[in-house]
């Protein structure tokens with residue numbers, strides 16, 4: 636008698652479990668169907684949805700031919716610079732500190748009549764510490780973990796933990812000696828896009 640009761644309880648639980656499994660399957664199927672339907676609506680098979688430039692980079696970003704378009708910003712005049720005297724600036728926006736340097740000798744990507752004016756972001760690419768100019772070694776050096784970047788060679792990293800060269804500004808000098816920044820050649824530390 637006792638065995639028959641246990642048998643009956645077991646049968647009831649089995650039937651209850653089967654019913655739940657069927658219901659669960661129906662829910663899953665509905666969800667899968669719903670997801671597929673949504674996928675079909677948003678991204679037809681074989682197509683990957685591509686965000687517009689404004690979705691990807693915010694309302695102030697503009698793109699031309701697939702490239703980020705930087706703001707053009709006046710940074711200083713040649714007369715404001717002295718050889719080995721760093722001039723603090725910010726670019727591409729106020730949150731990114733940088734420096735203009737007149738090195739006194741023609742260097743890679745140097746601008747101005749002597750080809751000796753360069754500019755760099757001064758956030759270390761490793762963890763964002765502020766860099767300092769060493770006028771004897773001609774490097775920007777990091778107090779955090781001692782990375783060093785050669786300002787005569789386009790910000791090439793020559794020592795330390797960073798895994799990229801220092802972002803260098805694209806500069807232009809006009810006939811009046813005004814120095815303009817028009818871009819940055821590497822990603823600024825902490826950014827997914829240099830232009831927000």
Ligand code: FES
Nearest residue numbers: 759761777779780
């Ligand atoms: S923050 Fe500059 S080397 Fe680490």
